[in-house]
Amino acid sequence: MTVSTTQGFVLHPGALSPESQRALLGEVLDLARAAPFYRPITPGGKAMSVETTNLGPLGWVTDARGYRYQDTHPQTGRPWPAIPQVLLDLWAQLADPLTPPDACLVNLYRGEARMGLHQDKDEADFGFPVLSVSLGDTAIFRLGGLKRNDPTRSLRLASGDVCLLGGEARLFHHGVDRILAGSSRLIPGGGRINLTLRRAGLAA
Structure with missing residues (x-):
């Protein structure tokens, strides 16, 4: 079943089978050994409640210098591991068949971890969509509008x-x-x- 809105938000419940979820999780956890999860610091000096890592040519990071994409892990200095093929295939099927993603942010939520209302605005071209894949415990996801004070609704992912x-x-x-x-x-x-897939840089 697909649930969608006229504004371009589309939910695909159960898009990944239990077997596919287990296989993807195993691959992600293996890749995280080379690019360990860490807790980022916002430009304001506050530690985020989620732990993060990245996959792909570019990774989203935050620290005292601001929000940005870069091609290396901020703690190890090594390039990010490649995006798993199953995620590239999902992107081609549901997001953009011609231009692949170049960034996959991996957020780990445990305990009281949450994510405040925000916009994804650090990418070069907003014409490319954002594709998000959920694994593990259900999230109470809040979706608003273009303005921070627009009405919101809650969904379970x-x-x-x-x-x-x-x-x-x-x-x-x-x-x-x-x-x-x-x-x-x-x-x-x-x-x-x-797992949040984006096209962060300009398309070739």
Whole structure:
């Protein structure tokens, strides 16, 4: 089943089968050994509640110098691992068949981790959509509008769900209010992993 809005937000519940979820999680956790999860610091000096890493040629980072994309892990100095093929295939199927993503932000939510309302605005071309894949515990996802004070609605994103922000919704404010601990047994130790695919740089 696909649930969509006229503004370009599309939810694909259960897009990944349980077997595909387990295989993807195993690949992501293997890749995270080369690019370990860490807790970023915002430009204001506050530690984020999620742990992050990245996959692909570019990775989203934040520190005292601001929000940006770069081609190396800020702690190891090594290039980010490649994006798994299953994610590239999902992007080609649901987002853009011609231009692949060059960035995949991996957020790990555990305990009280959350993500405040924000827009994805650090990319070079907003014409490309954002594709988000959920693994593990269900998230209470909040979707707003172009203005921070626009009305919002809440959705549950379960393991295997995939959502897309394109068109007008590409710049909608969105965030994660909380994680429903214990709603999935997929991730060892519990929690949720969110994989956000973007085209961060200009297309060739």
